Amino acid sequence: MTSLGARDATTVPAGAGADAGDGVLGRGYRALSIGIVSVVLLIAFEATAVGTAMPVAARELDGVSLYAFAFSGYFTTSLFGMVLAGQWSDRDGPLASLTAGISAFAAGLLLCGTAGAMWLFILGRAVQGLGGGLVIVALYVVVGRAYPERLRPSIMAAFAASWVIPSVVGPLAAGAVTEHLGWRWVFIGIPVLVFLPLGLALPQIRRRTARPEEGAEGKGRVPFDRRRIRLALGISCGAGILQYAAQDLTWFSLVPAVVGAALLVPAVLGLLPRGTYRAARGLPSVVLLRGVAAGSFIAAESFVPLMLVTQRGLSPTLAGFSLAAGGGTWALGSYIQSRPRVEPYRERLMFLGMVLVAAAIAAAPSVLIHAVPVWIVAVAWAFGCLGMGLVIASTSVLLLHLSAPEEAGTNSASLQISDGLANVVLLAAGGAAFAALGGGTVSHAATSASGSHPAAFAAVFLPMAGVALVGAWVTTRVRTR
Incomplete structure (x- = not known):
């Protein structure tokens, strides 16, 4: 699982372009476009697949009590990676940051796939998170430097579209691999696939994004x-x-x-901008809303497959399928908010989006009652992802609207930090509640409710629904008077 900034198609740094007349798949940009979109596609597959494999991995490694660490470890180190990548890319161009990030991401996957204990698995997720933070920021810098302004919306739309197919296929593929080959292959198989798109993209990145030479005044690197x-x-x-x-x-x-x-x-x-944590009107509330929406949703989503596997006895494949429709509805929400005719109603759409998120999170634990059909989770999560599509894209639009040009980069970084930090903090809170009510006593052999504690899951989902409702209130403060 990765930060929601990876699905964000608007927080892109300004940059230079080239090759007038070419489209993103024209001769001048084809190799670069296919390469970087393929990297995003593979990262998206990993992010959507890991939740499906995680319940089996945690039980086999006797680490269900540390389940939340496996997710928050990624977000914790990605926070540092994002800031480092921004500084590194400004100083030396994005190539070094991208190469180091892909290497760390692959190393983390291999460490997870070969881990013999839960603490090694969590360490692998932390290394993976550092790489993910380096990669996603470096890719945005590549777009800013390598593509002219007229092509940036198209390539960023391709980034966003790269999440749709993995959101549908990823959980199903990961479930099938987990059941037939073992959960370790969900992690070990991806690093090998990364090298082909990198081979296409790196020469183009080196040529198009090289750092400018020192100017006449002798100014050195940033x-x-x-x-x-x-x-x-x-x-x-x-x-x-x-x-x-x-x-x-x-x-x-x-x-x-x-x-x-x-x-x-x-x-x-x-x-973060001053006034963020008291929901000051304007930019601080936009940044706060991003964190509240992302944190509450991701913290809840992380426990959905585990709940379905341990409480209702579903296979990893079927548990992953419960999240499959979300990719399409997320994209639909992003599309709806992008239409010019809905611009006057953006705040209302965001309010509606947070209500949908809160309702989806609150509805998910209803399957703890065995009389409730398990498909309720799939339906609820589809509506929750629709709400996230409305909210996440809108926070980016409003951030750029409220930022002076010279502040757009710094404010965009604040948005990503709010996103990742909220994931860590709310996963920590959810994991603590889960462990306190006995969630960690799910045994290696547990495949049904007989070995688990339904109250532990309710203690995760219901508070997160409350946090999402707070986000609905924050939407009323995103515009200055």
Whole structure:
């Protein structure tokens, strides 16, 4: 699973273009376009497949009590990766960041696929997250530098479309692989597939995105903003320590909880717009809404396959299928908000979107009652993804509308940080509630409700539905008076 910024087709840095008259699949751009879209496609397949394989992996590694760590570990390190990639790409161009990110992403997948213990699996997810953060920002910089302005909407639309097929096919394919070959092949198989698109894209990236030479005034490379990197490191370390404290649930965990908060809070205040956490009107509320929407939805979605496998006895394939329709409805929501005629009603659409998200999250645990058919989850999640499509794309549109040109990059980074940080914090809260009510006692052999604790799942979903309702209120504050 990756940050929702990967599905965002609007927060793109400005850049230069080339080859007038060519389309994104014209001779001048064909290799580059196919290469980078294929990278996004493979990352999307991994992100949608991992949730299907995760319940089986956690049970086999006796790590169900640490289930939330496997997701939040990715988001924790990706926060640092995003900030580092922005600085690195500004300094040296996106090629080095992209290459390092793909390498780290592949190494993390291999570590997950060969892990013999849950802590090694979580470490692999953390390495993977660092690579994912480097890659997604570097790809946006590639678009900004390699494509002229007239082609950027088309290539970003291709990025967004790359999530539709994996959202439908990914869970089903991962379920089939998990059942017939084993969950490890869901992770081990992807790194091999990455090299072909990279072989197509890297020569074009090197040619089109090289850093400009020093100017006549002798100005050198853009220096790293060490303060922002320190703050990003503080967010990652603080979020990781806070997650550990939330899972421990003993008096001794208060010490790491205080340390984590001491690292996290100043870093967040330094990287997000002033007034974000009191929902100040305008830009701060847009950034806050992005985090509230992404965090509540991802924290809930992470537990859907585990709930269906352990509580209703579904196979990993069928559990993954419950999320399959969401890719199409997410794309539909994004399309609806993009139509010019709905622009005057954007805030109402966002309010409706958050209500749909809250309703979907609240409806999901109804399958804990065995008289409720399991297809209710698939229907509910389709509506929830429709709401997310309305909200996530709209936050990006409003962010650029409220940002001066020279602030668009920094504010876009704040949006991504809010997205990833909310995922970490709300996954930590959900994981703590899950563990406190006995969710971690699901046994390796559990395939039905007999070995699990329904209340542990309800303690994850119902609070997240409440958070989504808070997001509905935040939508009323995204416009200045």
